Structures are given as structure tokens and as C-alpha cells.
Amino acid sequence: MASQILIGKGNNDAFINTNMLSRHGLIAGATGTGKTVTLKVIAEALSNEGIPVFLADVKGDLGSLTEAGQMNDKLQARLQAMDIGDFTFQSFPVEFWDVLEEKGLPVRTTVSDMGPVLLSRLLGLNDIQEGVLNIAFKLADEKGMLLIDLKDLKAMCNYLADNSSELMRDYGNISRQTVGAIMRSLIVIEEQGGDLFFGEPALNIRDLMRTDIRGRGVINILASDKLFLMPKLYSTFLLWFLSELFEELPEAGDLEKPKIVFFFDEAHLLFEDTPEVLLDQIEMMVKLIRSKGVGIFFVTQNPADIPDPVLAQLGNRVQHALRAYTPKEQKAVKTAAETFRQKEGQDVETMITELKVGEALVSTLDENGIPSYVDRVTILPPRSKFGTTDPAVLKGILSSSALYGKYAGTLDRDSASEMLQSESLKSSRKEAEAADVEYRKALAEAKREKTEPAGWSPLPKIELSQRDIRNGMQIIKEGLKITRGIMGILKKR
């Protein structure tokens, strides 16, 4: 059943309909106006509805979702003014994640999985460099090689440089200088800690879609205070994450409740210095991910930071106060006002500048997808604690996580840097594939005749070392399935 979650009160109660969450949302407002509290109020209500949440914690003030809030005079007065009598404080089930591996479970993916599009953005490559990176991926994909970490990618780049004359005919020009430039940007990323992001065990996105024993959605918190200082890493990571959800989840149509809701804080970073091609892909993904049962809330100071085609897709809007001193700010207020459905005579522009902290203009989609008239709303207080939480408490929660054993260790799998040294594998894969084709033919033949295929073995007889066999098996397995989806990430299905 779809339900309504109460986020505040104005002339009417302000609800978000759970069946409209995958029509996405926006939380905007100047600094200190109440965006984070609104995000908490929504995330808490989603958890209580059994909907898992993922949010990036840029200021370190979201861990407090693990602790129940406490009454004080200010809150009492607020609740009284809102005519809410039975408000209960609550703590919520959370899981902590951290790309930099300090404050949460590591979030990792492989270089192969991330693919050339997002990696080029992460590395800040120009068109020519991106072209060469594409060749590296094409070659690895064709050969069925897994590039697991940055070490593998470097090995692949070296291979390109060393064999450029042979590769040129099939793949195009590869200059040593360009490879050198890519290598240098890889080192920069490594120095920032970006290498931690690449490796195994890779995150299984389904581990983020859990409920606790009481059926409440787990709130996944990504520590982003440091990550956010490396804007490219932060935004690429979150983009990868969305693409991963998109590729991993099956079509779900219109759901009564989404499978997960994702809060993208400091969302302007996603669109800053972003090439047109990538912007188009982001826009397309925001549109398509709806049908996978994923809701996205963009959180940003100024709605004008979000390109119009994306903004137009955000159905549930909470606009906190904006300042309007400079001409630029005035324009932003005007833009924000225009996005709302308003009644005759409502002066939305003035309203936006007059909102108090913890108040917002709200318009959400009704259960049929029609936007409500904008209303000035006092947002509920959060049920969890305000502000930050003692790091010792957070550490305790982290170490008792059910996923700790799965993600806290590292795996060492044979990957490209080892494979490239093994020349015999090139021919072994070709033979194996040819044999596989023959085998399938024979099998089909035998099926028609209702007999067993005689004397066929799916693998050719070739002399291989133990290590080659290990690598070779992986080559065959991976080699047959590497295809890329939206944003160039690996397709899993």
C-alpha cells in the first residue's frame, strides 16, 4: 500500500506520497535554513515505512540518526504551535560507509566496473586522453581482463605505450605523451586516497537495501566530510553509485513504495564543469531510474545550480529561505519561485525570502502525480538527535555491523597487471572460445537427435600452468560477458 509521510504543517498538512517518491525531489535553501533537518525528517519517515535510504553526510551531522532526540522548551513550543500532541523521539537503524575507510565500511568498486566515462571525469582527462583511456578499456574488455585497481590500469597503460605501433592499426593512435599524462593524473588521484575506492570486495548494491528486524529501512550514511573536499571524487562516486543502482535493479514499474531513496547532498557539484555528454547521460538516468523504483532527492543551496532538464523532473519540492540581496540572488529566487504551482495572488518570490529557519515552501505530487499548490509549511522536528554524535558511539555501531566481516577485509584476485605478463593466455582464450562454439553446436545437434554429444569437451587441451588455468578460467568467464551500460559502467545482467 502506498502511504503518506507527514513532513510538516501549513494551511494543510504537508505530505509526501510514497508512490511518488520515484518522481524525485529537491531540498533547497541558503545555509542554516533547515535543509539537513528536513532531510532527516524525510529519511526517518522513510525508514519507519520500511524504505531503505542512502545519504551522503557532508557535515558530519547525520550520524546522530542513531540516537533518539530529547525534548526541550524550543521543541515543545514548536510542537504546540503545530498542534502535535503525540510526538515520539526515536533512534534509527544505520549503516556507516566511507570511501576513505575511516568512519565506515569501505565502499569499493573495480576500475573495470566504473568504466572509461566516469573514470575520465574523475581523472579530469581531456578528449585525446579520454580517447586513449577508452582504448585501454576496449582492449581489456575484449580480452576479458578485469582491471581491479589503479595498479591494473597503470599496467594496461604501460602495455598500450609499449605496444602502440601494433595496436595502432586496430585501435588508433596512442602517443607516449598522452599515456604519460593519464599516468600522472592517476598518481594525483592515488595521493588523494582515490585508490582506496578501487579494489575488492566490490560493494554489492543490494546490501544497501536492507531492513532491520522490525521492518524499518536501514539508513546508509556515507561519510563525506573529507570526500567532499575532493569534489571530483565525491561527485563521480555518487554518479557511479546511481549508475550501479540503475544497472543492477530490474524494471519495477510504478511501485507503491520505492526500493531505496537516495539523497544527493551538495548536488551542485554533480553539474559543475561537467561535459555536455555526461550532463545528457545524467539527465537520462534521472528519468529512467524512476522505473527501477529508485527515488533521488537533490539537496543544494540554490535550485538554479541544477540544470533545467533535471530540475523539471523533481516532483517533490521543499524550498527553504533564500537571500535576495544581489542581482544574482534575486534571479535565483525568481527561478525558484517559477518552479512552483501557485494560486492567483500568491507572491511566492517574497515568501521565499521571508521564510524562517525550519520553514519551507512545499509542493509535492499527489497520489496521481499532480503537483499540489505551494504552501508555506513549518517542518516537523526530527525524531533523532540534533547535531553530531560521539565518535565512540559511531565506532561501536560500525564494528557491530552485520556486514563488517564481508567488507572490512581485502581480496586479492588475479587481474590485468598479472595477466598481461602471461602471453600464452591470449591464444588460450581464442582456442577456448572456438571450442566453446563447437561444443554448443554439437550440443544443439545432439539435442535435436536426442543423444549425448560424443567426445566433446568444452575446454581445449593446452598446456597451462596452475596460474594460467586460474587466470584462463577467469578470462573465459569474464570475456564472454563484458558489456557496458549507461555511463559506461559494467552491465551485470
Ligand SMILES: Nc1ncnc2c1ncn2[C@@H]1O[C@H](COP(=O)(O)OP(=O)(O)OP(=O)(O)O)[C@@H](O)[C@H]1O
Ligand atoms: N524542522 C526543524 N525543527 C526544529 N529546528 C530546526 C528545524 N529546521 C532547522 N532547525 C534549526 O536550525 C538549525 C540549522 O538547520 P540545518 O542544519 O538543517 O541547516 P542547513 O540548511 O542544513 O544548513 P547548512 O547549509 O549550513 O548545512 C538546526 O540545527 C536547528 O536548530
Ligand SMILES: [Mg+2]
Ligand atoms: Mg546542512
